[in-house]
Amino acid sequence: MDLAWPVTAWALWVTALAAAFKVSSRERPQEAPWYEVPAPVVELLRGMRSQDVFHAALFDLAGREWVTIEGDRLALAPQRQEPLRHYERWVLERVAARLGGKPYAPVMALMPEGSDLDGDLVPLVRQTAIELGLARRRWQTMIVPLLLAVGLVVPWYATISAAGLSWPGMIATMVSFVAGGSLLLAGRGFLLTEAGREIAGPDRAPVNPQPEWIYTGSGWRGVEIEPPGSSAPVPGRQEVSGYIVKRWAVIDMDSDSMSSRRSYYVALHDGSSEKATSYLINEGVYHDVLPGDFVRLLVKPRTGRVARVLGHERHW
Numbered sequence: 056m057d058l059a060w061p062v063t064a065w066a067l068w069v070t071a072l073a074a075a076f077k078v079s080s081r082e083r084p085q086e087a088p089w090y091e092v093p094a095p096v097v098e099l100l101r102g103m104r105s106q107d108v109f110h111a112a113l114f115d116l117a118g119r120e121w122v123t124i125e126g127d128r129l130a131l132a133p134q135r136q137e138p139l140r141h142y143e144r145w146v147l148e149r150v151a152a153r154l155g156g157k158p159y160a161p162v163m164a165l166m167p168e169g170s171d172l173d174g175d176l177v178p179l180v181r182q183t184a185i186e187l188g189l190a191r192r193r194w195q196t197m198i199v200p201l202l203l204a205v206g207l208v209v210p211w212y213a214t215i216s217a218a219g220l221s222w223p224g225m226i227a228t229m230v231s232f233v234a235g236g237s238l239l240l241a242g243r244g245f246l247l248t249e250a251g252r253e254i255a256g257p258d259r260a261p262v263n264p265q266p267e268w269i270y271t272g273s274g275w276r277g278v279e280i281e282p283p284g285s286s287a288p289v290p291g292r293q294e295v296s297g298y299i300v301k302r303w304a305v306i307d308m309d310s311d312s313m314s315s316r317r318s319y320y321v322a323l324h325d326g327s328s329e330k331a332t333s334y335l336i337n338e339g340v341y342h343d344v345l346p347g348d349f350v351r352l353l354v355k356p357r358t359g360r361v362a363r364v365l366g367h368e369r370h371w
Contacts, residue, residue: 061217061227064210072203079193079244092187092254095142099180100189100247100255105172106345108180110268112146113162121147127271130159142179163270163347163370181245189251193244200242204235270346270370273298275324281332283320283359292362296351297323299344300331321361323352335360345370 094111117124120132121143131151139147153165167176184190194200214227247255269275280301301322306315319341322331334354336344340361344350347370353363 058214058217058223061210061214061223064213065227068203068206068210071206075199075203076193079199080246092189093140093183095180096184096187096189097254099177100184100251102255103342104345105169105177106166107268109146109166109172109176110162112143112176112180113150113165116143116146122150124162127161127163127269128159129162129165140179140183142176142183145176145179161271162268163272184251188248189254190245190247193246195243197243200238204238207231207235268302268346270298270300272347273300273324273326275300275331276329279330280322281330283333283335285356285359289356292353293356294351294353294365295323295325295332295334296366297325297331297349299346299348299350300324301333302341302344302346304341323350333359337361340364343367 094115095108098108098111113122113129114124116122117129119137121135121137121139123130123132129150131147131154149167149171150165153167154160166172181190185192208231211227211231215224218224218227275298299321303320305318305320307318317338319336319338320333321336321341321344322333324331334352335358343364344367349366349368349370350364351366352361353365354361
């Protein structure tokens with residue numbers, strides 16, 4: 056079988072795809088915004104999960120007295136005349152619906168389903184980021200990804216005509232289905248601008264250094280947390296398990312080199328103790344776990360650093 060035409064067709068399609076992505080990756084230089092960027096937008100730009108975005112929106116609204124938060128309890132405040140962004144209005148509507156007329160409820164009980172957050176909240180926050188100049192669409196319209204997806208018919212048909220249902224034809228069918236579906240599902244795309252990348256950079260301070268997302272469902276009272284590490288000489292590594300009741304990040308500044316380093320922590324509660332215990336974690340674990348999750352960790356007792364996550368049961 057002669058595959059010269061199919062190979063040529065695939066090469067032309069890949070060239071068109073690469074050219075389209077290269078052109079769409081160009082952006083006009085923009086100055087960093089001089090105003091304060093909303094915390095939910097920053098969390099989104101940093102790649103945090105939709106639950107983190109929702110939580111940041113709640114505390115942002117609490118700072119402007121739209122809601123009141125005491126410990127892990129939230130109550131709606133009297134309505135104000137201040138204009139709201141679309142995602143803020145969505146958050147308040149969902150909170151009111153979940154309260155169901157009750158005066159207050161635990162913050163975690165007010166969290167919508169993940170599908171609602173990803174399908175409704177995240178697009179609204181993305182649109183806000185675009186309006187602030189922190190992000191942009193890869194494609195101005197859906198014409199380009201649609202044409203690229205439709206254009207897959209040419210190399211696919213050329214391959215099927217030459218090879219039939221043999222392995223080249225099956226591979227061409229699978230590649231066409233996956234590539235075309237990915238182009239269409241990605242829509243117009245979402246890219247950070249230079250200003251957005253600066254906002255989301257690793258050297259930026261935590262969004263909300265004061266209010267923290269806590270979980271008290273394990274029996275922890277939300278007060279005492281032991282620092283990481285132990286003075287007792289414990290050999291080797293130790294396995295610990297419990298509920299993530301708090302999670303936070305700290306910026307450590309080096310005055311000599313004028314550089315900064317971010318440290319990540321979780322507080323673990325075993326379900327019966329008076330205090331929770333904090334542990335040092337890496338950035339990947341910080342992004343993956345949320346308060347309320349049950350985890351098993353392998354830690355270094357002397358430093359309190361987590362060496363490995365042995366088990367993870369998601370609360371969300």
